[in-house]
Amino acid sequence: MPRNTLTQLALTGLLTLLPLSGPLHAMETEEFQACLAGIESQARSEGVSQNILSENLRTARWQERVIELDRRQPEFTTPFHEYLNRRVTDDRVEQGRRLLAEHRPLLEEIAEQYGVPPQYLVAFWGLETNYGSFFGNMRVIDSLATLACDQRRSAYFTTELIAALRILDNEAMGAEEMEGSWAGAMGHVQFMPSIFLQYAVDYDGSGQRDLWGSVPDAMASAANFLHGIGWEHGYRWGREVVLPDDFDFSLAGGDDRLSLEEWRRMGVRMTNGDRLPAVDIEARLLLPAGHRGPAFLVYDNFDVIMRWNRSEYYALAVGHLANRIAGSAGLHNPPPTDTPRLDREQVKTLQEGLQSAGHDPGPVDGILGPATRRAIRDFQRDADKVPDGFPHPDVLEAFDVGESS
Numbered sequence: 001m002p003r004n005t006l007t008q009l010a011l012t013g014l015l016t017l018l019p020l021s022g023p024l025h026a027m028e029t030e031e032f033q034a035c036l037a038g039i040e041s042q043a044r045s046e047g048v049s050q051n052i053l054s055e056n057l058r059t060a061r062w063q064e065r066v067i068e069l070d071r072r073q074p075e076f077t078t079p080f081h082e083y084l085n086r087r088v089t090d091d092r093v094e095q096g097r098r099l100l101a102e103h104r105p106l107l108e109e110i111a112e113q114y115g116v117p118p119q120y121l122v123a124f125w126g127l128e129t130n131y132g133s134f135f136g137n138m139r140v141i142d143s144l145a146t147l148a149c150d151q152r153r154s155a156y157f158t159t160e161l162i163a164a165l166r167i168l169d170n171e172a173m174g175a176e177e178m179e180g181s182w183a184g185a186m187g188h189v190q191f192m193p194s195i196f197l198q199y200a201v202d203y204d205g206s207g208q209r210d211l212w213g214s215v216p217d218a219m220a221s222a223a224n225f226l227h228g229i230g231w232e233h234g235y236r237w238g239r240e241v242v243l244p245d246d247f248d249f250s251l252a253g254g255d256d257r258l259s260l261e262e263w264r265r266m267g268v269r270m271t272n273g274d275r276l277p278a279v280d281i282e283a284r285l286l287l288p289a290g291h292r293g294p295a296f297l298v299y300d301n302f303d304v305i306m307r308w309n310r311s312e313y314y315a316l317a318v319g320h321l322a323n324r325i326a327g328s329a330g331l332h333n334p335p336p337t338d339t340p341r342l343d344r345e346q347v348k349t350l351q352e353g354l355q356s357a358g359h360d361p362g363p364v365d366g367i368l369g370p371a372t373r374r375a376i377r378d379f380q381r382d383a384d385k386v387p388d389g390f391p392h393p394d395v396l397e398a399f400d401v402g403e404s405s
Helices: 029-045 050-057 064-070 080-087 090-102 104-114 118-129 140-148 151-170 193-199 215-228 260-265 300-308 312-325 344-356 370-382 393-398
Strands: 238-242 282-286 295-298
Touching: 029 050, 029 140, 029 151, 050 140, 050 151, 064 140, 080 312, 090 104, 090 118, 090 312, 104 118, 104 215, 118 215, 118 312, 140 151, 151 193, 193 215, 215 300, 260 282, 295 312, 300 312, 344 370, 344 393, 370 393
Parallel strands: none
Antiparallel strands: 238 295, 282 295
């Protein structure tokens, strides 16, 4: 099976970030071995064979690089224009179109079985590993053992480590074949071990669920996963729309779900000027770059994409790339390139300021999530500004938050 260098795009929204409180230090060998001994006991009690534990867990190595990468995920600090433009490039679109044509019979067969259209499977493939170019070259057992013995998310990664050991116990593969990302994600579509166990399929009939060497297995597994977490056949993820000049921006970015008919009555239109389709479906409105940027109505399948990766930016990138691969043009209203870049400490300063002003941003965690955007929207409304929930420079200035260099 081919092995390549890592470009990890899948899990940045899934894994919650915490800022460093000081320099990183490697775990002492005795402490690491004691942690692994506890995990070995748990894995044995859950049915993992002793030979697998002896051959793999006892030889696991602490990887300081894994801890460094875990602490440096950029998902919540990268402006939308930068995030989207790095992931939905012309080259990636063209390659996706070629692969869609090359694998169309396979992908249409999978779509018939699982209900997920081919362009979405290719889009996930493109974002996760650049169509199989970057699987990751880190030993999965080492990565997961390191993260399981790190206090930040020990319970989650212990579960994933035991799942990886189960794969070695149940599948016809060895640990040297199980390479992946720094966080333990594997293969063409970067499945975590627990997802592999539940959703990976042997679609090509080889007798092995091979997410590294078999495109049929990888694509069918991705479709099986999406189907299993609620993909609705016959519906799209959402669409870019155009808002009327007098639009009430307080309806954007939150949990408000309105029918397409209600959005139509407000004057929301498709980008070609046509009225929204008369479909009985509800949608939320997202403004990832504020009121000056693109507007998106997103449907239930958008939320399914976010169950794969809990990042609105990621889900929008998947949807937009799928559209482009299927033949659509670029965005009608591309995001502005002058939006602020904020680091986590600056977001914390903003959250503290909003909190002091009586606008609840949720936890002061440095993450510009839905609660913080609602608080910004409340502040903007009180200050007679456009209430789009976006940290425009005037919002930052009001709370003495400088922009990152």
